[in-house]
Amino acid sequence: MAETQYSERAHPETEPAVDWHARSLEETYEELETSEAGLDSQEAADRLDRYGPNEVETEAGASALRIFLEQYTSVLIWVLIVAAAVMAGIGELIDAGVIAGIVVLITLFGFVQDYRAEQSIQALEEMSTTYAMARRDGEKTEIDATRVVPGDVIFVESGDVVPADARVIESSNLRVDESALTGESVSVAKTPETITEDVTIAERENVLHKDTVVERGSGIAVVVETGSETEIGQIATAIEEAEERDTPFQAELDRLGKIIAGAVIGIVTVIGITELVIGDTEPVQVFMTAVAVAVSAVPEGLPAVVTLSLALGARRMAEQNALVRRLPIVEALGSVDVICTDKTGTLTEEEMTVTRLAANREIYEVTGTGYDTDGEIRHDGEGVNAERVGELLRCGMLCNNVELGRREDRDDESASGDGELTYLGDPTEISLFVAGRKAGFDHEDLRERYPRVGEVEFTSDRKRMTTLHETPDGDHVAYTKGAPEVVLERCTREYVDGEFVDLTDERRAELERRNELFAEDALRVMAFAFQPNGPETVSEDDEQDLVFLGLQGMLDPPRPEVAGALEGCLNAGIDVVMITGDNATTARAVGREIGLESARVVTGLELEEMSDEELADVVEDVDVFARTSPEHKTRILKMLQSKGHTVAMTGDGVNDAPAIKNADVGVAMGIRGTDVTEQASDIVLLDDNFATIRDAVRQGRRIFDNVRKFVNYFLSANGAHVLLLFSGIMSGAGLVMTPIMFLWINVVTDGIPALTLGVDPEADDVMERPPRPPGEGVITERIMSSIGGIAILITATLLPLFYYYNQVVGDLVLAQTMVFTAFVFMAIARIGAIRTRYGLGPFSNNRWLLLAIAITLTLQLLVLYTPLSVLFGVTPLAFGHWLQIGLVVAVFSILMAGFVALQDRYFDRY
Known part of the structure; x- marks a missing residue:
């Protein structure tokens, strides 16, 4: 019976998912054939064989063979392979070997980089191994989380990653951060109570979900689903079914390869027929010449340049904390014109910091940021004795469940309890804890002198928390914290400079206004109160007749580099859209602080009420979307794409993965991100920093510029070959x-x-010009004009030279040698002219270019003045010949400068 049930559960297409939240514990035990005592080792092993490891079935990493074979999917690569085969077929084995060598070099470049990226991703996944505490054979046993099976009874506590979907059996102040799954930024209190209604995942308070994090408290639960049957696993399965899309650049290269392949066939045909009809050259020589020109017309260097540029760009990005999973995506980032970014941790530090206090009817500033305890309390710019606000800060530290401890790497065999000092708990409570430490409070001493003897826990319905403490003199004091409106309505007096003052209606209105002003400055505000003569036991009924202590305003401060990065993106014509789960007031304030001046803020509720037509009308005018869910992200993305935008989308939670997968460039967070999100992404930010995206955009634009330089140079030179x-x-x-x-x-x-x-x-203006229009490829109208114009100029200057030495002097070999050598120098001059247009010196800022030119000239001299001259059919040149070549190249350079100036009048710079 059990086997039949589990077999059906393992195939969700044959049976609907079980509503575990709606089942009592007795029904759950019966369905799973388990009990509160858990499983024995043998039964657990049998179930592990039956259902497989507790792993989400994400897309398997590409094998080395697959990565290598993918390098041969380019049309240009196959044009080169055919060209090499043709050359080998007519006996030109050296030329065939050169082309084949280029193909091998290109594919090795791509293989090495792609393989390294895949290995890095797998290393990240291995680093995320988690462990679970389960009851096996009646004892608590630590096991690898992948070995957890349905029916296991597991134990969780603050800081643990939940190993599987599980029904809560017992809970003690258990709160879980489910933002990775639901997008909700507020942690959820968990209880064993059965929920009979049909509720969303975010409202299933008696179920724990795989890969969510226990924020505080502890609990016991029975595992109901593992692996791909968990909520997170089902999302991962849906992501795998999404279609892989080529980047715009991959599509452009493929199109360019097809164009060139067609042109090559045309060149061979026209030249061959023309020479056979009107010329007197031998047919074999005609065929070899046509093939040689056709091969020279194929930009075999293009894949190598692209791969080299992308690989170097990816390496630079890795040094700047961005891991590229697919090389072409580096360039795709350079064409992005909209970046949709999270706020928390990407634009901000993700370390809540108390920055402002309201107490004693005064406003105080708290210096320092993040979890660093360096800081002080200031009033009107001057430091003050922290005791002036001591009762407020003491309340924040005692009515608080944060623990200060050390974490060790479980895999570190040398761990000795000296791990990194860290805070365990809710980020908001951590900020209150740190504020107290800045004022000089010792948390251990404080908790020893004021031991907690009772608590009324925080819930989303109550919006407050109260703790009862015994004082050093044996009395009791109750501390309360919570939402300002909730705490204020339970206060009758106010604590002002050690005195108890009645809380009048006018004063309540002032405090409410102060709360609004704090919120308008992007602060999250909490109110604090106490009962100096508290009861011996505390319950919800005792949260009355409180004494108001004050407000603490905290924020997640923007990263210091974000404002500059955002300005750089805006100057580059890239719109930045913040999509956050925070409220509209906070989102607007953060946007204003970093320089994101929004004409309009749209909330998730407003978004749901909009039709697609209404959203299409406003989506390009909105800089901030607040109170959004991950599903809203996908809708915003698709609407922007429908308007012709190339969109980069960031995310960290599992539910962000569909939006990341469907974005033109999907960016996952490496610190906060889940494995599923990383697998769906194109780029993983190892530092979760928005500035890294800006740097990646710069790299992408530089790479595309360099590819365009090469294409311009190569095709204009090859056009000259043909003409x-x-x-x-x-x-x-x-x-x-x-x-x-x-x-x-x-x-x-x-x-x-x-x-x-x-x-x-990069060019000086690389981040000052707008993104390329969506339909603009590598070859622009200007490059097309260059192909024809430069071909005409080279032909116009070299053909007379050839005619003179062939017809007047009567030396065909010398004539061909002069044209051959002059062409080499003209090509070098052409490189200098192209680089100048990008704000670079003709041959400066690139030592490899100088080395390449030196090698080229050396090789040309070896051909002219060594026995190689016989193989190439050339004759050594005298000094006078070099002067004539210099004059011809100078004339060409002057004409080329004039042609470029003429292009500047009719075309864009690039």
Whole structure:
């Protein structure tokens, strides 16, 4: 019977999910064939074999073979392979070997980088191994969380990661942070009570969910679902079914490869037919020449430049705490025009900090940020004795469940209890704890002198918490904290400089206004009160006739670098949209502080009331979405994409994963993010920092610039190859260069120096120009004009040179040698001209380019003045010949400068 039940439960398509929250504990035990005593080891082992490990079935990491084979999916790679095969077929084994070597180099570049990225992701997953405390054979036993099975009874306490979905059996002040699953920023109190209504996941207070975090308290629960059957597992399964999409750049490269492949076929056909019809060259020579020109027209260096640029960009990003999971996504970030970002931890420090106090009818500032205890209490810019607000801060520390302890790495065999000092508890309570420590309170001494003897716990309905303490003189004092409106309505007096003052209606109105002013400054506000002569026991009925102590305002401060990063994005024409679960007032204030001036803030409730047409009308005008859920993220994303935007989306929770998966660039948080979110992402931010996204955008734009430089250079030079050859044939002058000369230029000038363009530094204005329009590819109208214009200029300057030496001097070999050598120098001049347009010196800021040019010139001289000259069919040049080449190259450079200036009048800079 049990096996049949579990078999059905293992296949959700055959049976609806069980509503465990609606079942009593007795019904749960019966369904799972277990009890509060848990399982014995043998039964647990049997169930582990039956249901498999307690792991979410995310997409398996790519194998080394798969990563390698994926490098051969590019059309350009296959054009090169065909070209190598053709050259080998006609006996040109050296040329075939060169092309094949380039193919191997390109694919190895891509393989190494992609493999490293995959290994890094797997390392991150291994670091996230969790453990569970379960009752096995009647004893509490620590086990690997992957070995937890349905029916296990588990124990959880503050700081634990919940290992599986489980029905609560017992709870003691148990609160769980479920934001990774539900998007709710407020922790949830858990109880064993049965819930009979149909409620959402966020409202199932008697169920624990896998990979959520116990914020405080402790509890016992029985495991009801494991692995892919958990709520988090079902989301992961849905994400795997989402279709993988090529980046815009991958699509552009594929399109470019197809265009070039078609052009190559056309070039071979036209040149071959023309020469055979009107020329007198041997057919074999014609075929070899056509193949040589066709091969030189294929930008075999393009994949290498792209891969080199992307790999170097990915390496720089890794050094800046961004792990790239797919190389092409680096460039895709450079084309993003909207970034949808979380607030907490990405724009902010994710360390709540008390910054302002209201007590004694005065306002006090608290210096310092985060959990660092360096700071002081100030009033009107001057430091004050902390005892002036001592009772307020004492209340914040005592009516508080934060623990100060040390955490060790479980896998560290050398751990000795000296792990990192850390705070365990709710971030809001931690901020109160730290504020007290800044004032000089010793938490251990304070709790020893005021031991807690009773508590009325905080719940979302009560919005307050009260603790009862014994005083050093044997009396009792009760401290209360909570939402300002809730605490104020239970106060009748106020504590002002050690005196008890009646709390009048006018004073209540002042405090309510003070609360609003704090909130408008992005502060989360809590009110504090006490009963100096408290009862011996405390209950909810005793939370009356309180004495108001004051307010503490806290915030999650923006990261110091975010304002500059945001300004950089805005200057680059990238809209930044904050999507947060915080209320609209706080979200607006944080946005204002970091420079995100929103024309409109839209809440999740307003979003739900909007039709798609209404949202489409306003989505581009909204900078802040507040009180949102993860589902809202996906809707916002799709609406922006429908408006033609390229969107980067950040996220950390499991429910963020669908939006990240469907974004043009999905960015997961490496610190706060879940495994499911990381698997769905393209980039993992190891520091969860928005500034890292800005840096990635800069890298993407630099990479695309470098690819565009190469394409501009290569295609304009190769256009000259074709036009020069075709013009020579059509004019009756003959072959201006031999096939091996064309191939040599292709390797030496288009290969070695051109590849170094991939490591060029960024242009000065890279983050000052708007993103590329969605339909703009690598080849622009300006580059198209360059292909034709430069081809004409090179042909116009070299053809007369060839005619003179071939027809007038009567030396065909010398004529071809002069054109051959001059072409090499013109290609180098062309590189300098292209770099100048990007704000770089012709040959500066790139030592690899200088080295490549030196190698190119050295190799050319070796061809001219060594026995290689016989192989290449060239003749050594005299000094006078070099002067003539210098003059021709100078004329070409002047004409090219004029042509570039003419382009500047009609086209954009790039």
